[in-house]
């Protein structure tokens with residue numbers, strides 16, 4: 317049986333490995349548009365952008381691993397179409413690849429700023445190694461950087477740019493950072509952190525144009541004075557690469573729609589990672605995540621299914637970010653909550669914030685307090701009613717509440 321994997325990113329790379337580990341003896345072809353072997357993206361806005369590591373440190377396996385494992389790695393190759401009837405892939409520039417099972421791990425791409433000046437030689441997006449290396453080169457002592465969007469990537473870029481001595485302005489449309497993904501209180505906490513580190517963070521402002529004046533950019537926005545900067549970094553979210561699947565008539569809904577086994581609407585086609593909108597059995601609904609854990613573990617879980625396994629992918633969503641000396645972790649994917657419980661104060665060096673709905677923990681955020689995370693995930697997974705006073709009381713062990 318020939319398994320073709322389209323997208324040689326984190327999910328695709330881990331899936332190829334896991335297929336071999338699960339005893340798949342047939343052919344495995346891993347096809348990726350990029351020229352690098354599968355790598356992890358979190359360091360792109362952190363250690364790699366800071367200049368602390370070489371880009372090869374991000375590779376999930378050394379480049380020679382694939383040959384040794386009998387995985388045909390085709391880099392710099394883009395799949396342009398899927399012929400589902402013939403079970404065959406078409407490559408950009410010619411050539412076809414047959415498959416018996418197909419795994420789509422095409423990930424996501426940076427959302428572009430659809431405004432005058434949204435593309436240009438002084439404007440940067442951050443999705444791949446080349447983006448990070450190009451931006452890193454520009455971030456030197458005294459560089460003026462404007463970051464558009466105060467989501468995770470925008471804030472990480474701001475923190476790393478400060479570390480490299482740049483002066484940083486962040487422009488955000490919403491009243492707080494992380495408006496799409498976190499409680500307002502966490503956005504406020506990060507806003508204070510960045511301001512304390514010297515970032516000029518302006519919220520509630522709407523960027524209207526970026527003008528390249530030759531030697532600098534002029535960014536105009538409703539709600540604040542124009543910003544003059546040497547470079548702009550745009551972090552306004554990501555879009556799943558669903559076009560290949562949709563073009564072949566596979567069901568998509570802001571993500572390739574898959575079940576808890578990674579199965580798409582075509583029984584021979586599976587998907588994993590950022591590109592999926594997958595059924596999470598713990599939450600009882602479909603979600604799309606852009607997170608390292610999801611890419612890695614869903615890739616592995618779906619590979620095992622393809623190799624003949626029967627265990628669903630079922631995990632509490634988890635994400636982390638590092639900014640300055642702060643490690644922030646989040647678990648759960650709530651669309652609403654009716655109560656917040658603080659375990660510690662946001663003024664302390666470390667604390668945990670729980671989000672509750674109907675007395676149950678549905679999400680948790682730890683700030684420099686990762687030891688709470690394991691038990692927070694257990695609380696979310698078990699879904700039992702907890703006493704908010706006990707949750708807030710640091711003298712009460714979380715593991716006792718999570719049991």
Ligand SMILES: Cc1cc2nc3c(=O)[nH]c(=O)nc-3n(C[C@H](O)[C@H](O)[C@H](O)COP(=O)(O)OP(=O)(O)OC[C@H]3O[C@@H](n4cnc5c(N)ncnc54)[C@H](O)[C@@H]3O)c2cc1C
Nearest residue numbers: 323325326327349357358395422423589590606607608611
């Ligand atoms: C800068 C940055 C920082 C991040 N930091 C964190 C973090 O701190 N914590 C965290 O949990 N998560 C973080 N993430 C998210 C995490 O890296 C992603 O969730 C993960 O990379 C997704 O893996 P993936 O394999 O699904 O997709 P990708 O890694 O996007 O891989 C998809 C690959 O498929 C290729 N491809 C697409 N279409 C085709 C085609 N038609 N033919 C061939 N190849 C194709 C793409 O070129 C790409 O190489 C970060 C992401 C970025 C960009």
